Amino acid sequence: MRRQVPLLIVFITGIIMTLQYFVPSYPSQRLYDFAIDWLRVIGSFAVVLGVYSISFLHIRKIQRRAENWQYSIILLLAIPLMMFFGFIWGTREGSPYAFMLNYVMIPINATMFSLLAFYIASAAYRSFRARSSYATALLIAAIIIMLGRVSLPLISDKFAIPVTEWILNVPNLAAKRGIMLGVGLGMMATSMKIILGIERSYLGGGQ
Amino acid sequence: MEKRTFISLLVICLLLFTFSAFAQPEEASSDTIAMEEAMIDTTLPDSLLMLPAPEPPQNFRAIDVPNDDGAAVTIQWEMSPSEDVEKYEIWRESSATGKEMLVMSVFNTPEYQLTRDAIFKLEEEIPEEVLKKMRIMRGQLFPSKEEFLLNLAERIGADNVNEYQSVIVRYAREEFEITDWVDTYKLTEQSIINLERNIPTEVLEKLTPFENKEYSNNKRFLQTIAGAIGVEKTLQYKSLFLKEGFVHNESIVYTYSGKSITQDGRESEWIRSEVQPNSEWFHTEKISVFVAIFLFMLGVAWYVTHAKRGKEYYIRPISGINAVDEAVGRATEMGRPILYVPGLSGLRDVATIAGLIILGDVAKKAAEYDTPLIVPIRDYLVYPVAQEIVKEAYMSAGRPDAYNEDSVFFLTTGQFAYVAGVAGIMAREKPATNFFMGMFWAESLILTEKGNQEGSIQIAGTDADTQLPFFITTCDYTLIGEELYAASAYISREPRLLGTIKAQDLGKLLIVVSVVIGTVLTTLDLEFFMSWFPAR
Numbered sequence: 001m002r003r004q005v006p007l008l009i010v011f012i013t014g015i016i017m018t019l020q021y022f023v024p025s026y027p028s029q030r031l032y033d034f035a036i037d038w039l040r041v042i043g044s045f046a047v048v049l050g051v052y053s054i055s056f057l058h059i060r061k062i063q064r065r066a067e068n069w070q071y072s073i074i075l076l077l078a079i080p081l082m083m084f085f086g087f088i089w090g091t092r093e094g095s096p097y098a099f100m101l102n103y104v105m106i107p108i109n110a111t112m113f114s115l116l117a118f119y120i121a122s123a124a125y126r127s128f129r130a131r132s133s134y135a136t137a138l139l140i141a142a143i144i145i146m147l148g149r150v151s152l153p154l155i156s157d158k159f160a161i162p163v164t165e166w167i168l169n170v171p172n173l174a175a176k177r178g179i180m181l182g183v184g185l186g187m188m189a190t191s192m193k194i195i196l197g198i199e200r201s202y203l204g205g206g207q
Numbered sequence: 208m209e210k211r212t213f214i215s216l217l218v219i220c221l222l223l224f225t226f227s228a229f230a231q232p233e234e235a236s237s238d239t240i241a242m243e244e245a246m247i248d249t250t251l252p253d254s255l256l257m258l259p260a261p262e263p264p265q266n267f268r269a270i271d272v273p274n275d276d277g278a279a280v281t282i283q284w285e286m287s288p289s290e291d292v293e294k295y296e297i298w299r300e301s302s303a304t305g306k307e308m309l310v311m312s313v314f315n316t317p318e319y320q321l322t323r324d325a326i327f328k329l330e331e332e333i334p335e336e337v338l339k340k341m342r343i344m345r346g347q348l349f350p351s352k353e354e355f356l357l358n359l360a361e362r363i364g365a366d367n368v369n370e371y372q373s374v375i376v377r378y379a380r381e382e383f384e385i386t387d388w389v390d391t392y393k394l395t396e397q398s399i400i401n402l403e404r405n406i407p408t409e410v411l412e413k414l415t416p417f418e419n420k421e422y423s424n425n426k427r428f429l430q431t432i433a434g435a436i437g438v439e440k441t442l443q444y445k446s447l448f449l450k451e452g453f454v455h456n457e458s459i460v461y462t463y464s465g466k467s468i469t470q471d472g473r474e475s476e477w478i479r480s481e482v483q484p485n486s487e488w489f490h491t492e493k494i495s496v497f498v499a500i501f502l503f504m505l506g507v508a509w510y511v512t513h514a515k516r517g518k519e520y521y522i523r524p525i526s527g528i529n530a531v532d533e534a535v536g537r538a539t540e541m542g543r544p545i546l547y548v549p550g551l552s553g554l555r556d557v558a559t560i561a562g563l564i565i566l567g568d569v570a571k572k573a574a575e576y577d578t579p580l581i582v583p584i585r586d587y588l589v590y591p592v593a594q595e596i597v598k599e600a601y602m603s604a605g606r607p608d609a610y611n612e613d614s615v616f617f618l619t620t621g622q623f624a625y626v627a628g629v630a631g632i633m634a635r636e637k638p639a640t641n642f643f644m645g646m647f648w649a650e651s652l653i654l655t656e657k658g659n660q661e662g663s664i665q666i667a668g669t670d671a672d673t674q675l676p677f678f679i680t681t682c683d684y685t686l687i688g689e690e691l692y693a694a695s696a697y698i699s700r701e702p703r704l705l706g707t708i709k710a711q712d713l714g715k716l717l718i719v720v721s722v723v724i725g726t727v728l729t730t731l732d733l734e735f736f737m738s739w740f741p742a743r
Contacts (some may be wrong), residue, residue: 047327050617112623127680186692
């Protein structure tokens, strides 16, 4: 029963929602909205589990005096502090919550995002070395596309831009579409396996 | 603090927040606002009654939107030929209530686009190289006709020369006075010469009658040019008139009425159109998808049945999956943990589920080799599922004692906060092996480069085509697209799972055959095959 009931629920809801996709009628739309609302509600209450997980992970870290346990105190203070700001003053512009978001969180996120520029450079340096014929082809294509994306007169306009457009719109797009075809079929197959109960490991490992 | 107390406090806080969100004052309904607006006095002064009424909107019609839930109607009309129309009013009367109400008031600022039909019309007359430039504009919406035609002129290489000439005297009450300077536009000889370079004679001939004619209104000038070269200028609006809580009733007939209104309040006659919106029980444009899924299911049933009977299927080797054993063994030898990132998306993404399925296999191997496993999670709903999968993997490996409940933990929902957290884990714990299986976005390169810096062996798998190049260049092994979905079958070698992979291959074959057939038939100008697969 422990495995049969979840499998039955998955089967019934999977078949219903698959058929719902093809039925545009009003009752079908209402069913879809109902399912989405429930998903949001369950997701909201799952926040409790997530907050519990991270809170007690760090509480145990403090209790054990593990390495860098002091940072765990900062995290355990930050969670209720932001909740307090949000509940008392709301999240509108000018509130302490908005202040923390705009002047702490967003700059920190931007900082992490900006690391990408440097990591792209280091990844490009490593991967564009012409060690094989494929790597050489990749290097040449990369040079052409880089030239096509900058505003160098003559070189960009006459040669690099048209070739860049061709590389991106013909071979690159063809490969991308091929991958997406495979992905689409893979998604359909995985979904079908789960709905029909062929794939059960998501329930908790084993058979 | 006890677990129960903590959870109870959090649930109470959530409930309080939810109730406070519901206790918001109701906003005035749009119906009430519409009725109030409709009651505003619009009596015209006597002087304006002498001026002619504007023309009504042309070809006004209300059409039921097909393949929907019966709650949408498309109202379509063409602009009034009158130049001084400021706005259009659309009213609706329901056969159920008999009441008429204002639905919307639309200002006469149409959006212009070069539609497919307009391009087909132009294709007969304009050379390919010019059309190619114009095709780039297809589907783009421009807020003003001027901007649309300027863009068009730029594309086809025409000059947008305007000449300012004279002032227009306008009537203002009963006095004559100069009220404004108005630009006058004309198609000059110079601009025609410029157009000549790019537009063939037969099209230019259409513009020749307007040469040196003066237009006091920029709109009128550009409208004439657009009309001459055959661009469509249709307005389309969609009206969703059923609100939440409204009883859905398909027997109701709605009468939509439209009229033009000038800036000084003169109104045209009404134009009416009736519509009875219906909902459909099958989306006819999705029939090809339905047939494809049905055929795919038949293929799955066929191959799974044969697999159960003992038929063996060959699956090509996937190096990334073959390397899982080696990667786990490396971590065991080095005495360092395994880091597994099941993507940054939630359970709604199939890639996340595929990543979690592989997590079960990796966790089982980690349990067998007694290698520590670290699984940071970004989504709340994924966390309990991942925890259960890892726990069961340890149970099935016969090592329940080795299971550490802190190995699977929720980190944060913020994208770059999560990346910072995982990068920190890599720096502190120095895992020997990193697995990245699931959906990733911009953060993928940061994760893999950090792993490279720490000297970890990295195996990645994603169906996000934008991130695949980053994984391929920075990871030792990459599962590309469908290989991620095939991994669970490949690792377990269960006949039923292998059967679905063969069905996928059959699906790919059908798609390739369809593409070849479609290409050949379209080349021969036989488009019936393409019409079976409508673009949405």
